[in-house]
Amino acid sequence: MTMSLVTYELSDHIATITLNRPEAGNAINGALREELNAAWNRFRDEEDAWVAILTANGRVFCAGGDLKDGEGSVGTFAGTFWEKPTINSFESGMELFKPTIAAVQGPCIGYGLTGVLFCDFVIASTEATFAFPEVRIGVPTIVGAIRLPQRLRWADAMELLLTGKPMSARRAKEVGLVWRLVEPADLQATARAWAETLTEAAPLAQRATKEVAWRTADMGWIESVRFGEVMRKVAGATSDVIEGITAWREKRTPRWTGH
Incomplete structure (x- = not known):
């Protein structure tokens, strides 16, 4: 464009x-x-x-x-x-x-x-x-x-x-x-x-990590950890997590899809 x-x-x-x-x-x-x-x-x-x-x-x-x-x-x-x-x-x-x-x-x-x-x-x-x-x-x-x-x-x-x-x-x-x-x-x-x-890292995991860093700046410790664990579960439900673990086991470069 x-x-x-x-x-x-x-x-x-x-x-x-x-x-x-x-x-x-x-x-x-x-x-x-x-x-x-x-x-x-x-x-x-x-x-x-x-x-x-x-x-x-x-x-x-x-x-x-x-x-x-x-x-x-x-x-x-x-x-x-x-x-x-x-x-x-x-x-x-x-x-x-x-x-x-x-x-x-x-x-x-x-x-x-x-x-x-x-x-x-x-x-x-x-x-x-x-x-x-x-x-x-x-x-x-x-x-x-x-x-x-x-x-x-x-x-x-x-x-x-x-x-x-x-x-x-x-x-x-x-x-x-x-x-x-x-x-x-x-x-x-x-x-x-x-x-x-x-771009070598998993894009959805990057976004979840950045969002945790951003939002928890104004949170207390307990709230920060709870929010972080929620984001871990959200990211853990993506296909890229399966790909990342599979690539690690197969000792190859992961092929991220952003899904």
Whole structure:
């Protein structure tokens, strides 16, 4: 499926979702956001899609929200973008338990960084930078302020959120925002290779494991264990469990079906 502002490509169980507005630094306007939401919805619902890579065309990963959306004025932008948040978008907390990877090159700003924060693995080029610049134009960061302290130490999160200044890729690796740092020429190949590694595991078992990790973050110990055991039984009723045990006994590579 190819869309004008976002592309979705599925190959060997790996979906690559690409921001495709390079002439505008992949800034997020209303149209791009609709297509991006559609791409994430497709990945969530498509049974053959096991792992997603979020990336972008051009030298800029994402310049943030498009201040010239609609009529080309900040007022119009505020009316069409900020005042109508997509609560169930990937960036705003869609329940999605398939593995996700962000492959980031160049500046990753505002809304783009919010999306990256929802990915399980952030692989960045040494030329990448990260910023939440909203406070420098008098606007609070909301979803980023909710998510970032859950991933970083408090002061490191506040460094990004309260100064609005860009953080280098090396600094982002140091504080834990970036998982793996690579040379620009190696970015896409590294992301693809890691996605292929992830597809070697049973996809339904992965999703159950990620869901347990996600949901139990706010649970007590007893509730967490009970929920985990329920998920173990759910996953245990799948065909992939039989295949995994059979492959282990036969000393061969399992052939997962996602069922």
